[in-house]
Structures are given as C-alpha cells and as structure tokens.
Amino acid sequence: MSTAIHAHDHPHGEAHEHHGPPRGITRWLYTTNHKDIGTMYLIFSCVMFFVGGTMAMLIRAELFKPGLQLFNPQFFNSLTTVHGLVMIFGAIMPAFVGFANWLVPLQVGAADMAFPRLNNWSFWLLIPAAILLLGSFLTPGGAAASGWTLYPPLVIQQGISVDMTILAVHLLGASSIMGSINIITTILNMRAPGMTLMKMPLFVWTWLITAYLLIAVMPVLAGAVTMLLTDRHFGTSFFNAAGGGDPTMFMHIFWFFGHPEVYIMILPAFGIISQILPAFARKPLFGYASMVYATASIAILSFIVWGHHMFTVGMPAAGNLFFMYATMLIAVPTGVKVFNWIATMWRGEMTFETPMLFAVGFLCLFTIGGFSGLVLAIVPVDITLHNTYYVVAHFHYVLVSGALFAIIGGVYFWIPKWSGHMYNEALGKLHFWLSMIGFNVLFFPQHFLGLAGMPRRIPDYALQFAEWNMWSSIGAFIFGFSQLIFLYNMVSTVRGGKPAAQKQWEGADSLEWTHLPTPMPYHTFETPPVIK
Amino acid sequence: MARREPTREQKRRALVSALALAGLAVAIYLVMMFKVFVAK
Numbered sequence: 223m224s225t226a227i228h229a230h231d232h233p234h235g236e237a238h239e240h241h242g243p244p245r246g247i248t249r250w251l252y253t254t255n256h257k258d259i260g261t262m263y264l265i266f267s268c269v270m271f272f273v274g275g276t277m278a279m280l281i282r283a284e285l286f287k288p289g290l291q292l293f294n295p296q297f298f299n300s301l302t303t304v305h306g307l308v309m310i311f312g313a314i315m316p317a318f319v320g321f322a323n324w325l326v327p328l329q330v331g332a333a334d335m336a337f338p339r340l341n342n343w344s345f346w347l348l349i350p351a352a353i354l355l356l357g358s359f360l361t362p363g364g365a366a367a368s369g370w371t372l373y374p375p376l377v378i379q380q381g382i383s384v385d386m387t388i389l390a391v392h393l394l395g396a397s398s399i400m401g402s403i404n405i406i407t408t409i410l411n412m413r414a415p416g417m418t419l420m421k422m423p424l425f426v427w428t429w430l431i432t433a434y435l436l437i438a439v440m441p442v443l444a445g446a447v448t449m450l451l452t453d454r455h456f457g458t459s460f461f462n463a464a465g466g467g468d469p470t471m472f473m474h475i476f477w478f479f480g481h482p483e484v485y486i487m488i489l490p491a492f493g494i495i496s497q498i499l500p501a502f503a504r505k506p507l508f509g510y511a512s513m514v515y516a517t518a519s520i521a522i523l524s525f526i527v528w529g530h531h532m533f534t535v536g537m538p539a540a541g542n543l544f545f546m547y548a549t550m551l552i553a554v555p556t557g558v559k560v561f562n563w564i565a566t567m568w569r570g571e572m573t574f575e576t577p578m579l580f581a582v583g584f585l586c587l588f589t590i591g592g593f594s595g596l597v598l599a600i601v602p603v604d605i606t607l608h609n610t611y612y613v614v615a616h617f618h619y620v621l622v623s624g625a626l627f628a629i630i631g632g633v634y635f636w637i638p639k640w641s642g643h644m645y646n647e648a649l650g651k652l653h654f655w656l657s658m659i660g661f662n663v664l665f666f667p668q669h670f671l672g673l674a675g676m677p678r679r680i681p682d683y684a685l686q687f688a689e690w691n692m693w694s695s696i697g698a699f700i701f702g703f704s705q706l707i708f709l710y711n712m713v714s715t716v717r718g719g720k721p722a723a724q725k726q727w728e729g730a731d732s733l734e735w736t737h738l739p740t741p742m743p744y745h746t747f748e749t750p751p752v753i754k
Numbered sequence: 755m756a757r758r759e760p761t762r763e764q765k766r767r768a769l770v771s772a773l774a775l776a777g778l779a780v781a782i783y784l785v786m787m788f789k790v791f792v793a794k
C-alpha cells in the first residue's frame with residue numbers, strides 16, 4: 223500500500239481560487255469531470271436498484287401464497303426477466319463503474335480519467351438503454367419473458383420487446399467497453415510519480431482486472447445477441463432448431479460471457495471490502511500481493527468454468543468433469559481472499575461503524591454463497607438442483623449479500639469524503655441489521671425450497687412449498703423497506719449534516735483520505751502527489 | 755486553474771493503449787461472428 227510523503231493538492235497562488243463546476247443542467251449533460259460522472263453513475267444505479275427492487279417486491283407478493291394472486295404468468299415471467307437484467311446491467315455494474323469513476327483517479331493520483339469525453343458518453347448511453355429495457359413493458363405482449371439469459375427458442379418467438387432488449391444490451395455493452403478502456407488506460411498511464419502497480423490500493427487492482435474481463439466478454443455477448451437478432455429478422459438459423467440451428471450453442475456462447483460476468487460483478491466488491499476491513503481493523507491488509515494474484519487467478523479461471531451452468535444439456539462426461547473440477551479450483555484463490563480478510567481483522571483494533579458492519583456481513587454471507595456454489599459445482603447434485611430455488615438462493619447470496627452489501631458498505635465508507643457530511647450512524651446501523659435479517663429470512667429458506675424441488679420462474683407452486691415461500695416474501699418486504707432507510711439516510715447526508723473530517727476513518731490510508739480535503743475540490747491533484 | 759492536463763507523452767501512451775484495447779474488443783466480436791458464420 224502506498225505511503226504519501228507530502229500533499230500538494232492546493233499549492234499557493236491562483237490554485238486558491240474556487241474553481242467549482244458550471245451550473246444548471248448543462249453541468250451534468252456535458253460534464254467531463256470524473257466526480258460528476260461517478261455521481262451520475264451512482265444515482266442511475268440507485269434509481270435502477272429501486273426499479274428492479276420494486277419488481278422483486280411484486281414477484282414476492284405474487285409468491286406470498288400458492289395460486290395466481292396478482293399477475294398472469296406471462297407478466298410474471300417478464301418481471302423475473304427484466305428484474306434480472308435491470309439489477310445486473312442497470313444497478314450492480316453501473317454502481318461499480320460509479321465507484322471506479324470516483325476513486326480510480328483519486329487513488330492513483332491522477333487529475334481525471336484518461337478520456338473524459340469518452341467517459342461522459344459511456345454514461346449517457348445508459349439512459350436510452352434503460353428506456354428501451356423498461357419501455358418494453360409497454361409493447362404488445364409485454365417485456366421479454368425468457369429469463370435474463372435470453373435463451374432461444376423462446377426468445378425468438380416473442381415480440382418487439384425482445385428487439386428492444388437486444389438493442390439495450392448492445393448499448394450497455396458498448397458503454398461497458400468504453401468505460402473499461404478508460405479505466406485501464408487511466409490506471410496504466412495516469413498514475414502519479416512513485417505509484418507503482420504494487421502500491422495501488424486493492425480497489426484499483428480489482429477494477430484493472432475487471433476491466434480486462436469486460437473487454438474480453440462483452441463482445442461475446444454482443445455477438446450472441448446479434449445472432450439472435452438475425453435469427454429473428456434476417457432468416458438465419460443460428461439457434462433455431464427448426465432451421466437446422468442449435469439452441470445449445472447459444473447457451474455455450476452466453477455462458478462464456480455469463481460466468482466472467484459473475485466475477486465482473488464481484489471482483490470490484492472484493493476491492494471495496496479490501497479497503498474497508500483494514501480501515502476499521504486499523505491494520506494493513508494482510509497478504510496484499512497474494513490478494514492481487516488471487517484476483518487475477520479468479521479472473522483467468524472464470525473463462526474455463528462456463529459449462530457448470532449447463533450440466534443438464536447432455537455434455538460428454540469428460541466435459542462435465544472438466545467443468546466441475548475447474549469450478550472447484552476457483553475456491554482456492556477465493557479461499558485465499560477470505561483467509562486474508564479474516565487475518566486482516568485478527569487482533570485488529572476493530573470498531574463496527576456501518577461500513578464495517580456491511581463488510582463483515584459481506585464476509586459471512588458471501589462465503590455461504592460460495593459454499594452453495596461448490597455444492598452446485600458437483601455434477602450429480604447440480605443435475606438434481608438445476609433450475610430450482612436452490613440456484614436462486616445461491617446466486618442471491620453472491621450478488622446481494624456479496625456485490626450489493628459491498629456497494630452499500632462502500633457508499634457509507636466514502637460518502638463522508640464525497641459529500642463532506644457524515645451520515646446518520648444510528649440509521650446506518652438500523653439499515654444494516656434490518657437488511658441482514660430481511661436478507662436471510664428472504665433467501666435462506668429458498669435453499670430448502672430448492673432442495674424440496676421447487677422450480678424457479680413459476681408464478682404458482684404446489685401447496686408443500688407454501689410456508690417457506692411466505693417466510694421468503696416476509697423477508698423480502700423487510701429487506702425492501704430497509705433500503706428506503708438507506709435512501710433517506712443518503713439523501714439527507716448529501717443535503718446537509720455534520721461536517722466530515724478530512725480523514726473520517728482513522729485507518730483509511732489511500733490517497734483520497736491522506737491527501738485531499740473534505741469535501742474535495744472540483745478538480746483534484748492539480749499537482750501530482752509524490753508517492754514514496 | 756482548470757484541471758491538470760496529462761502530459762503529451764501520457765496522452766500518446768493512453769491513446770495507443772485505448773486503440774489496442776478497442777481493437778481487441780472488435781477482434782473478439784468479429785472472430786466469434788466469422789467463426790459461427792463459417793461453421794453454419
């Protein structure tokens with residue numbers, strides 16, 4: 223980890239002038255400032271999180287008891303499909319890009335991203351994509367109802383909403399690739415003097431690796447959905463069995479993108495957790511170098527495990543075995559990370575403010591998600607549990623208590639620096655405990671439902687599943703309500719409140735805490751910091 | 755004082771990196787499409 227020897231953020235003379243942002247809507251439309259763009263990404267992500275969360279509440283309301291209560295099955299399927307797409311591409315990924323925009327330049331000592339205008343464009347592509355995705359509900363037949371994986375042949379048979387979804391995915395992919403190019407070039411070319419790669423904070427490292435993953439797999443998704451489009455409208459039969467095509471090929475291509483995508487959503491979370499835990503344990507991160515190598519190992523292994531999503535399609539036994547063992551191998555670098563986080567806390571002078579609570583919550587619950595992933599990696603077990611609620615429980619433990627808890631913890635951690643105000647700690651802790659309880663009541667019973675054989679993506683179910691579904695829905699409403707507390711806390715923090723200190727967290731040691739005032743000026747590192 | 759601009763050398767290196775990465779993304783897309791088209 224880097225140690226700064228002196229700060230020169232505001233040298234004497236003209237730099238003392240206030241050089242704030244332009245005013246009005248044009249500030250946001252035309253901005254090339256990484257902090258503004260980071261803020262816009264985070265606000266967009268928050269809006270999409272509540273849109274996708276509302277869909278989740280509707281899904282759980284329908285599943286509260288057996289029978290069809292609120293929706294017809296087609297609309298229910300649209301809800302589960304768009305909920306997945308919105309949460310993945312609209313909430314989780316843009317949130318991490320928002321963090322990257324805010325933090326990467328600050329943590330490497332750069333004045334801004336390498337390509338500020340490209341950065342602006344990357345963000346504004348998200349808006350038409352979101353309009354297309356959500357607007358597809360208004361088309362005849364409703365939004366895409368094939369599941370977020372967009373499997374043919376179902377997706378080839380639906381109406382114009384699928385075309386809107388495909389276009390949205392193309393726009394989101396283009397935005398991700400441009401954002402990734404910007405992040406990689408910033409990290410590789412814009413670092414302050416003395417900021418070597420192995421001195422970079424782990425958040426920057428995780429994003430460097432994530433950005434490479436995005437560039438490698440987003441074009442694969444783009445290719446897959448382009449072929450879907452030509453199957454639908456231009457007479458090709460890539461995936462259409464009626465024309466000699468192969469739907470299984472889509473699954474291979476999709477999951478070659480899809481599994482690295484899982485790590486795209488979790489590696490930056492690892493980076494955030496690796497910043498929060500040392501700050502509140504008041505110790506340096508244990509095993510910094512091994513954390514970097516473990517992150518890279520996870521990223522590389524993510525390219526050779528896609529087949530574990532499709533053990534039931536009838537691959538040869540050797541193929542199944544390869545994907546099973548490769549998947550289990552990922553537990554090794556992931557275990558290194560979990561060990562290092564625990565060792566960081568070991569004998570630390572820990573305090574449990576809200577960011578630390580979410581980080582520890584992440585550590586406990588993400589590990590449960592990892593273990594249930596190992597269960598699903600075992601071919602005969604997966605064949606039994608495939609497409610059941612056990613899978614739903616597993617990936618929500620990874621993506622909600624993993625990615626989302628890290629995002630929320632990161633927002634609590636950095637909001638004092640970003641806004642200049644301290645959030646309400648009591649409300650933060652209330653938010654954490656309600657989230658923790660609500661989340662587990664929501665998703666832990668889904669393991670039982672899956673083990674008992676309840677399939678996913680159904681609006682109605684057999685009576686034997688009634689009780690755990692009711693508990694799951696109650697948990698969902700608690701979890702959903704607790705996010706409103708978060709929203710209130712963050713809005714009131716941004717609007718005012720107790721001033722935050724320059725170094726609000728005693729153990730935080732990256733450049734934004736050690737070198738920059740709180741709140742930060744509009745332009746930072748006008749003179750590059752020198753890192754020892 | 756406005757934002758500190760990168761040096762000419764930083765700009766040059768960033769541009770080379772960006773073009774290489776964009777080329778990589780386009781190449782992955784095209785290789786996959788051509789492979790599937792030829793296979794079909």
